[in-house]
Amino acid sequence: MKLYLAQHGNAVAKEENPERPLSDRGEQDVRSVATRLGDAGIEVTRVWHSGKTRAVQSAEILAGRILSGRKIEAVKGISPNDPVAEFASDADVWNEDTLVVGHLPFMSRLVSLLVVGDAGQELVRFSPGSVVCLERDKADRWVIAWVLRAELFCDAMSAGE
Numbered sequence: 001m002k003l004y005l006a007q008h009g010n011a012v013a014k015e016e017n018p019e020r021p022l023s024d025r026g027e028q029d030v031r032s033v034a035t036r037l038g039d040a041g042i043e044v045t046r047v048w049h050s051g052k053t054r055a056v057q058s059a060e061i062l063a064g065r066i067l068s069g070r071k072i073e074a075v076k077g078i079s080p081n082d083p084v085a086e087f088a089s090d091a092d093v094w095n096e097d098t099l100v101v102g103h104l105p106f107m108s109r110l111v112s113l114l115v116v117g118d119a120g121q122e123l124v125r126f127s128p129g130s131v132v133c134l135e136r137d138k139a140d141r142w143v144i145a146w147v148l149r150a151e152l153f154c155d156a157m158s159a160g161e
Contacts, residue, residue, distance in 0.1 A: 002145070003091060003134040004044060004099040005107050006062060010128040011054040019053045026054070029129040029150035030061045036148065037131065038065030045069035049101040050078045059101040066099065078102040084110045084119050114142040127151060
């Protein structure tokens with residue numbers, strides 16, 4: 001089972017729009033990440049998001065390339081400052097590849113708790129549009145399989161490279 005944890009794309013400032021939808025750059029970055037994931041043959045059977053506009057938009061874009069199966073769903077307990085322990089304990093019994101689209105610091109803390117048992121230890125530095133893939137090893141422990149950061153290739157794509 002694989003767990004894909006994504007930070008939503010870059011959002012507009014609260015002063016510009018209190019709902020904080022994706023900025024043009026944020027949408028472009030998430031589309032680029034979705035293309036990379038789809039081209040790599042990644043598929044999930046469910047996509048969950050926090051319900052916040054920027055997470056919903058990011059989840060919809062990503063799901064368009066990698067979701068096979070059910071619909072996209074909002075779930076409780078993955079807002080920026082929610083405690084991660086309950087969500088992490090549920091993840092240990094999942095058996096379906098899942099994409100969760102959320103926010104910092106929740107996503108970073110979730111990776112840390114699942115991998116080393118300490119939500120306060122930063123293992124991965126997320127940036128808008130990042131995706132971290134966790135998978136269970138043979139001992140049923142979570143390990144980081146890979147990290148994809150939008151800025152590693154989106155700037156080059158924007159420049160026409």
